[in-house]
Amino acid sequence: MDQNNSLPPYAQGLASPQGAMTPGIPIFSPMMPYGTGLTPQPIQNTSSLSILEEQQRQQQQQQQQQQHQLFHSQTLTTAPLPGATPLYPSPLTPMTPITPATPASESSGIVPQLQNIVSTVNLGCKLDLKTIALRARNAEYNPKRFAAVIMRIREPRTTALIFSSGKMVCTGAKSEEQSRLAARKYARVVQKLGFPAKFLDFKIQNMVGSCDVKFPIRLEGLVLTHQQFSSYEPELFPGLIYRMIKPRIVLLIFVSGKVVLTGAKVRAEIYEAFENIYPILKGFRKTT
């Protein structure tokens, strides 16, 4: 019923992760009624209706917990180790959020590298894609396949999709500044082709970063303790998909220790997301 310390029956046959953190119930959640939720409950019933009821109860619990995801991942680093878990959560803290104690020495020392930036800009005028495809060397246009011109420049190495409405998508840059420079170059090309192109509303839409924590990760353990954020289906995809709430980033975590972070609008979100996940991943590092 609860995600709790005792290993659920279905994890038999798999090695239990050493040093697994207490599962993700915020200990200091003011919404948690006094004295409930941390005592393990056996799953004995097998009737279909009660399983559905359990699901509903789990969902209600999850909804309660999700309201307190602000400090969820950081709370884990300060949570007590298994075996020392208090049976009753401390009732004294009201609505004040807990500032987690993350000393500077716990910082990972690893900086995610940006791999791809997607940005959009409005050139502010209608474009004739046929003319662009005819008069530009670096353009391809196949209206039957896709209704935009695909243009590429060498420096910065990027690709742009230019639509007849005048809107443009620029992908492939490795930094925000490079993306802006590339978008300006595409706008200049379009200008030289005879269109009154402007450079309006440049916006970074998505940033993708990647890094390596340099140790293997027990994905089965991570999905057990963080199941409300994780999705791990080895039959479909080898990585674990972790949807962090704050910041709103999706992480792809692989058994080799490589992590891909995506969905950011600013660089700081990627760094923050990695600093949040690193202590969690360290908990699932297995030294055989």
Next chain:
Amino acid sequence: MPGGGRCPDCGSTELVEDSHYSQSQLVCSDCGCVVTEGVLTTTFSDEGNLREVTYSRSTGENEQVSRSEQRGLRRVRDLCRVLQLPPTFEDTAVAYYQKAYRHSGIRAARLQKKEVLVGCCVLITCRQRNWPLTMGTICTLLYADLDVFSGTYMQLVKLLGLDVPSLCLAELVKTYCSSFKLFQASPSVPAKYVEDKEKMLSRTLQLVELADETWLVTGRHPLPVITAAAFLAWQSLQPSYRLSCSLARFCKSANVDLPHPASSRLQELLAVLLRMAKQLAWLQVLKLDKRSVVKHIGDLLQHRHTLVRAAFQDGMGKRPRICPTPTVSTVTGDENISDSEIEQYLRTPQEIRDFQRAQAAGQAATSVPNPP
């Protein structure tokens, strides 16, 4: 009703104004004859209220189970019966299907998706009860694409907010190995290949646990690992006769499909066993290779806990990685863009003429149906 009206049938003056739904009628209260019928509508706005409403906007959807949903529920029950699931599973799967159907995104989905949804509901039910059903099995039964299945499955889990446990590896090993046709002699299974089910099961389970401990299972599809483990278990129980049998031949005799990654998993498992063998003094001198180590799998499994710890003390022997120093870019985004740089991307007038000529020639060639 007073006023001089008479019923044409019985002559009574007792006429009552009555509304049949929204239509006003003059009815004789004695014989029930309808004397006059009012107009169906009186004003344009009234008519507007009586205009036909599409089914999706009416309340009809909530009042009855649509044919599409009925079909889906029937398919869920059929699938549960085909898979020979316990009867309680059927009710849970049906409940999930009904729950999913409440959402408009599912109700308006294509039939292909609704078909796959049947499989998703059954899969979730089985996962929650530790019944080892793989997605591959369901896709085969439903003739569905794994991509379509995966998309619908992830959507359903998110929509219903479900907590679906992972596939239970131990149960999958038992079910999968029991399906191997090696426990009785037959035309395709020579006498020396027949094996005792319990012995093979327990050894396969131990090998799968070993694979899990040594990082061969995480992130990978479980079935190829189990196939490789079953093959090694079977070989090691009578190596003298069975070492000559290949993995492909083994699967053919057992009447089981050989999953493609199984050969790689087999090599990885053998590498792990060799590493463990190096820790045992009496095996070190034998200088084992991937074939001869099979004969000693029994011993290795007996002492596997100590051997794994000893063999993998220093981690998994990863290659030292050369970390490329990240190149620091000094681009500001506001640099001046030179004309010459942009001009390299523009065609010269001569190029444009050549290109247009080539295009025209190409079109002329394609428009001529039969070249002379």
